[in-house]
Amino acid sequence: MPAAVVVTDLRKQFGSVVALDGVTWQAEPGRVTAVLGPNGAGKTTMVECCEGLRRPDSGTVRVLGTDPWHAGADHRARVGVMLQDGGLPNSARPLALLHHLAQMYAAPRDVDGLASQLGIDRFAGTAVRRLSGGQRQRVALAAALVGSPDVVFLDEPSAGLDPHARLDVWDLVRSVADGGAAVVLTTHSFEEAERIADEIVIVADGRVVAHGSREEITAGRSLENVYFELTRRSPR
Numbered sequence: 001m002p003a004a005v006v007v008t009d010l011r012k013q014f015g016s017v018v019a020l021d022g023v024t025w026q027a028e029p030g031r032v033t034a035v036l037g038p039n040g041a042g043k044t045t046m047v048e049c050c051e052g053l054r055r056p057d058s059g060t061v062r063v064l065g066t067d068p069w070h071a072g073a074d075h076r077a078r079v080g081v082m083l084q085d086g087g088l089p090n091s092a093r094p095l096a097l098l099h100h101l102a103q104m105y106a107a108p109r110d111v112d113g114l115a116s117q118l119g120i121d122r123f124a125g126t127a128v129r130r131l132s133g134g135q136r137q138r139v140a141l142a143a144a145l146v147g148s149p150d151v152v153f154l155d156e157p158s159a160g161l162d163p164h165a166r167l168d169v170w171d172l173v174r175s176v177a178d179g180g181a182a183v184v185l186t187t188h189s190f191e192e193a194e195r196i197a198d199e200i201v202i203v204a205d206g207r208v209v210a211h212g213s214r215e216e217i218t219a220g221r222s223l224e225n226v227y228f229e230l231t232r233r234s235p236r
């Protein structure tokens with residue numbers, strides 16, 4: 001099966017800061033790919049290039065065979081995106097918002113089922129501006145998934161969630177991948193990566209320092225140990 005996301009020799013500089021220094025990796029359908037790396041490593045920049053939100057200086061990105069920077073509405077409908085700040089309209093009410101979004105897709109998920117799976121039914125009618133951070137995050141995740149996308153990009157989907165909500169999110173993410181979608185998520189949680197990732201990409205200083213299946217990367221060791229070894233900072 002062809003890769004759903006193919007990133008080849010991607011480079012991006014902000015002034016004198018080299019955010020991406022020749023990054024290459026792929027994500028496959030039916031697999032959860034976790035991208036890990038220290039703050040400032042380039043994860044968000046890399047994923048934003050995949051989402052078509054940022055234009056790389058050089059290199060190529062293909063998502064479902066398309067360059068996301070030039071992609072049209074048909075392509076965007078097949079790609080689910082959950083941003084760190086949520087990007088939700090403040091006055092919207094969660095359940096109505098999800099039903100509204102669902103109407104825009106050819107084959108949306110069952111909105112009520114999705115809402116109940118993420119516990120959104122418990123604050124379905126509360127305006128987004130009054131929701132807690134974790135509640136907003138659940139709505140943002142549901143919004144990314146409601147269109148039954150073929151590729152999903154999730155920026156730290158379970159950060160700041162309570163333990164029950166984290167399990168709900170992990171179950172849902174797993175089921176989305178088991179349904180055939182390629183799921184790419186950024187995370188700082190080794191527990192999250194060890195529980196749900198099939199593939200691991202470790203980024204440090206704008207470069208990929210490890211990429212492979214979880215088993216290949218860890219080879220019987222803990223992901224945490226492998227990560228620290230590969231991303232150890234040089235003494236200042």
Ligand SMILES: Nc1ncnc2c1ncn2[C@@H]1O[C@H](COP(=O)(O)OP(=O)(O)OP(=O)(O)O)[C@@H](O)[C@H]1O
Pocket residue numbers: 014017018019037038039040041042043044045046
């Ligand atoms: N719009 C921007 N303008 C200038 N510099 C930027 C911009 N966006 C990112 N950078 C820089 O690029 C580098 C990579 O940032 P990026 O946000 O991709 O890292 P990250 O791995 O996602 O970090 P975190 O784990 O903190 O979210 C950092 O040095 C950051 O300061």
